[in-house]
Amino acid sequence: MSTPNETVNHEELDEGRRTLLKLAGVGVAALGVASVAGAPVFAQGEAEWDKVFPKSEKVDHEKVSFKNRYGITLSADLYLPNNRPDSQLAAIVVSGPFGAVKEQSSGLYAQTMAERGFVTLAFDPSYTGESSGEPRNVASPDINTEDFSAAVDFIGLRPEVDRERIGVIGVCGWGGMALNAVAIDKRVKAVVASTMYNMTRVMSKGYNDSVTLEQRTKALEQLSLQRWADAEKGAPAYQPPYNVLKGGEAQFLIDYHDYYSTPRGYHKRAVNSGNAWTQTTPLSFMNMPILTYIAEISPRPVLFIHGEKAHSRYFSETAFAAAAEPKELMIIPGANHTDLYDQVDVIPFDKLQSFFDQHLSV
Incomplete structure (x- = not known):
């Protein structure tokens, strides 16, 4: 039995890391090189445009920040229609992948x-991006669930927003x-999951639930070491590169x-863009499954959107089966997983607008 002062067998650790990444699904294309982004910068107000998509002339943009109930400061971008009426608007909180x-x-x-008439908020989860939290680049099923509710706290206090919508x-x-988050946060009136992953499922069971008990035990032994x-x-140590192609990778x-x-x-x-999660990030994901109470989103509506060709499609299909009515599963013909990240001709924005127009109506 090891003690804190004994030398760790690094060859054994390396083998265990490879086993974990291969079998426990930790990669999920969420890993980059073993380096860490710099300290977060909490800018507020107007700022230089630093997005990977063009700035819309139809929208006013503001950088904001707020705290979650664990005291972590979250950094976010607030988007408001620039032709908005004097009356309060419906709002949408967004995060991911x-x-x-x-x-x-x-x-x-x-x-x-926001171009379509909603006040919207896109935020960096705790420990990542411009949000606070140390060490950098660690995730938690509990804290990251809380991040959504903290974003609801913030946007519901904005004078432009009707907090009932x-x-x-x-x-x-x-x-x-x-x-x-929506299963427990009854303030939210409607939710959309686009190209969804269940991170606790994939980290604890691997893709398509293929990890055996023996493999899971081995992975946990290595994480413990x-x-x-x-x-x-x-x-913390950080994970090795994952978005570096060497040839022969899955599509x-x-x-x-x-x-x-x-x-x-x-x-x-x-x-995902040249940084990495901590080695031990999977621990809580392997022990604390999310979506246990997904049926309790009802009677509020949930919309699942997924690509027909996405390797991850089964996550939405099984979550849809577990959810209660009212619910809808929209499969986008020919689309893969990442098409729903940024392909504006593939992402069904008309459907998103009609869904929220209906369920966030006055």
């Missing part, structure tokens, strides 16, 4: 929905977090690379 930042997909969703959009891994290594060093990994590691979607603060 897992390992992305608000300057990427969530910001595109938020800005586009707030919806949520979660993209990819934050689609699962959004559903988890990693805690000794981190404790000895006084800082979905190529798709992730083509978004996060090319001008299409690269952003220096994104975990």
Whole structure:
């Protein structure tokens, strides 16, 4: 039995990391090189445009920040229609994908929905992007669920917003977090999960639930040993590169690379764009499943959107089956997982608008 002062067997750790990444689904294209983005910057007000999508002339943009109930300061972009009426508007909170930042997909969703008449807020989850929290680039099913409710706290206090008409959009891994948050946060009137991942499921069971008990146990043994290594060093180790293509990768990994590691979607603060999660990030995800109470979103409506060709489609299909009415599953013909990140001719914005117009009506 190891003690804190004993030397960790690093060869064993390396083997365990490879096992974990291969079998426990930790990668999920949410990993970058083993470096960490710099300290967050909490800018507020107007700022230089630093998004991967063009700025809309139909929308007013403001950088804002607020705290969640754990005291972590979240950085966000607030989008408001610039032709808005004097009356209060419906609002939508947006985040995701897992390992992305608000300057990427969530910001595109938020800005586009603001063009369509909603007050919207795209935020960086705790410990990532411009949001606070140390160490950098660690995730938690509990804290990241809370982040959505903290965003609802903030936007519901804005004078432009009718707090009785707030919806949520979660993209990819934050689609699962959004559903988890809305199940307990009864202030939210409607929720959309786009190209959803259930991060606790994939980390604990692997893709298509393929991880055996023996493999899961081995992964947890190695993660436990990693805690000794981190404790000895006084800082967490970070995961190895994942969006570096060497040839022979599955198509979905190529798709992730083509978004996060090319001008299409690269952003220096994104975990997925050349940074990395901590080695021990999977621990709580492997022990605390989200979506246990997904049926309790009802009677509020939930809309699942997924690509027909997405490797992740089964996450939405099984979550849809577990959800209660009213619910809807929209499959986009020919679309893969990342098409729903930024392809404006593929993302069904007309459907999103009609869904929220109906369910966030006065």
